[in-house]
Amino acid sequence: MNHQNLSSFIWSVADLLRGDYKQSDYGKVILPFTVLRRLDCVLEPTKAKVLAEFAAKKKAGLNPDPFLLRASGQSFYNTSDLDLRKLMGDQDHISQNLYAYVQAFSPAVRDIFERFSFSTQIDKLAKSGLLYLVTEKFAGIDLHPEAVDNHEMGLAFEELIRKFAELSNETAGEHFTPREVIRLMVNLLFVEDDEVLTKPGVVRTIYDPTAGTGGMLSVAGEHLAALNPQARLTMFGQELNDESYAICKADMLIKGQDVANIVAGNTLSEDGHARAKFDYMLSNPPFGVEWKKVEKEVRKEHQTQGFNGRFGPGLPSVSDGSLLFLLHLLSKMRPASDGGSRFGIVLNGSPLFTGGAGSGASEIRRHLLENDLVEAIIGLPTDMFYNTGISTYVWIVSNRKPTQRKGKVQLIDASSFWQKMRKSLGSKRREMSESHIADVTKLFGSFVEAQLATVFDAGGTEVGQEIVLAASGPSSVPKDGIVKLAPLSRIFPNDAFGYRAITVERPQRDEKSEVVLGSKGKQKGKPQADSALRDTENVPLSEEVESYFRREVLPHAPDAWIDEEKTKIGYEIPFNQYFYVFEPPRPLAEIDAELAQVAARIKAMIEGLAA
Template sequence: MAKKFQLTQQKLERHLFRSADILRGNVEPANYKNYILPLLFFKRINDVYEEECEKIKKKYGEKLVDDPDFHTFQMPQEYRWKNIRNQTENVGEILNKAFEELTEANPQKLRGVFRAFGVDWNDKEVLPNRVLNNLIEHFSKYDLGNGNVSPDMLGSAYEYLIKQFTREAPKELGEFYTPREIIKIIVRILNPEENSSVYDPTCGPGGMLTKSLSYIRRKGGDPRKLFLYGQDINRTIWAMAKTNLLLHGFADARIERGDTLHNPRFKENGGLKTFDYVMANFPFSMSDWGKEDLKDDPYHRFKYGLPPKSYGDFAFIEHMIVSLNEKGKMGVVIAHGPLFRNTEKKIRRKIIEEGNDIIEAIIGLPENLFYNNSIPCALLIINKNKPKEKQGKVQFIYAAKQFLHKSGIKIYKELSNQNRLTEEGIKKIVDTFRNFKDEERHSRVVSIDEIRENDYNLNIALYVDTTEPEEPIEVPKELKKLGKLQEERNQLENKLNRHIKELDYERRKD
């Protein structure tokens, strides 16, 4: 029987990630997630169901134990965890069937989810019975019901696994993973509130959505009063986002699969649905985003201009702007190119001149924050309801150096092959945004007129001095040094002259 006692977060995470050791050698690191995540999800559903059964039995007796109205998920009797654990032969075949039956019993919540991970559990060349039995036995060690592991705790552990899998296979998974430190900055700046909607059009495993939930909870609010929406084109990543939100205890989140640019899934009244908060980390500078097919966009997203074929950045940005309601806020991770490339100058000009003053801030972050590339990124903050004191202005924040010039605050720490934003650095960036003040070599509030004078170039270095400061010169001290050097030079010259005279004397003597 699974152990039932309160696990610590660290112990739970360590236990779950050790399951990768069982797969090592049989499964490629990039595919660990496809085996471990659905099995973890299945175990959680089972343990919560068993927990609910015990509560129902105590309160109402045996008769209502399997009543669907009392359960979060329906769990087919034949395919409960304890029955699968008791199997020694054809475990994979039974597990395949278990996922099918579980999906059929919960179609609204689970349709397509287990299948999206693309695993044939009965493929004995990859997973011999011995390996699969070891994996099931490993997950059987602890009870993963709510009484032992809270949704927050398990959700955090799930995201820890995603991070670890990304570290194991950065090339394959890095593009889908946004460092949680970057997400923290976006969420804190946007400051989502209860009874509001949050949308991520390229949601990956759902990190921005789950961090929004955590943020509401930390503020003392009720995260159940947040309405979450996400879309992702990748089938497996979509399934990861679905399970992530479900493990966080958020079954009402709408996570859809599809191409956001060509097949946006959230629509209303013939146009795109609008939201209070939109946040994303879309693919940087997508080289072929399908411009030809969107020249006559039915959702009228490109009123500021159709982006160039070879750079899709503003296709996503314009989609996000249209997805904001009349008071909406938006935070998006971008490469620096869209801020200054000449090919997108007309779009920048139109957003600035015809966009009703929506650009609130541009924040430059350090290089090497991501697992799959080392280029520095920036955050673009858009607000359709800018406070009066910010109207007609844009704040540029430079936070790419390890230490800030004036305060000495450490923005990031260097790891073996990556940089990571510090909590102190995150707080400083958010505070700088909120204070809306100039700070030497860190922040500057710029008028729209100055941006016009710079021909709508939004390169941070045009507005904030990003050069290394020169050390101040103490004139008396330096003059003293110069005098000393001059004295040493005179002594050396005198010595050299003596040697020359001696050499000349010797030559004459000969």
């Protein structure tokens, strides 16, 4: 049975739930029951051995846990003599027996069902008279590993997760990242390492601090499996939301991953993988969400541990904590001497430019760029996520840049790489096709500057688009047609985003317009600054401050000077500015002629009505 048929079969349980459950709540029943049946089938061959071992060790007064794990041959076990099929034999007590069966699982699995609030669903199904029918339906599904291997089971479970996320799209964006965005990020993460990842028996680790339902980890695993079936990707994650955590942990369990690597809790206030380092990382943290709830813990770590902790470079505004997740990922990078790391993170636009020189956000950008950690930033189309239509950006960060990338940052504007969805899901109305993903991956992997050439025919109708290298043109243009070129991929030195914020002072003047001089201390005999005339200027790092000052300030204010003590270094990345293409307005004569034609038509219509 392939995963589509399997998930359709499991989905048929929804017919039983219709009426008693809202569509958006089907997953609260179907997902935990799917996990339960899979575990039921996986443990069946060693059931008798585990029960015998449990009885023997209990009688001997020993801790049975390590012995039961060995006996089950899995990373979990169950000490009940019941299973789903045996539960069918006692319809009157199915509720109590099912609850007892779940409680007999090892702690890591029991935790999954507790986070699913499975006991609440058992009670609700029992009151609705559906518990026996639903349990019977799942007991009849063959999910033994011989019939459905881990890969197929994982794909089926992923499909179910997707369906339920779409049904509850009002909250899906919080816990569910569109699959095409994940595929793009995974491509960008692995494209420079294809040679290493295709070696036999390669083992790598991947981590998601905002794991949601585990989609990023799953897609990364599928990608590497397709690239090299002998490779192993060990997955780690942390998730705050209980239900998403349960789904993620269940998904990892079904795929044969160690569920101890998936931790519950708030990543910012309680790092579930303290001191751990990873090869690859992915994250889609919440956009524009304040971090006031964890402010005390975060500020304490920043102040007491500095760069020995996670938040040494600085703290962003309390109104948006997304850069805190970026700092957290930085702290999880392997040292370059141990092979280094690469990670991808989805952020909204504000981390690119908010905060002036010296602010926490600017200092974080400064740390990233001065340490040559940013490989690329890719602008995505709007309306790509379920709960927001805003512009989003994928940052690719690495401490093991290839030689050609050192000291440089690549910006790719993929905002036009989208196709309309057949059916909108919440705020998500657009998606990236496989060809769009391939184009962005190629631009990143090739590390070239490129333009998007849009070709129009003689009548002004768009007839095609083509990606061309910078300073090149499209392969063909219709007769009398035109081509519009827009930058698509640009490469900058790191210091192109840096500037010195200088404070320009002008002197106070008395009623006679004479400069007021200081009379005490260090200011004695020096012109006194007039705060009302104070101004600031941002001077690019690539330019000498003095030459800028002489050119831009002194011609307009000959009495001005720079207060050197107030000079600060800042960094910002005005992404859209680098891709703006100025289009001159049409000639006024042409516009006037068009208006005259419209006015004439309106006049004729009015005269016709009056006749």
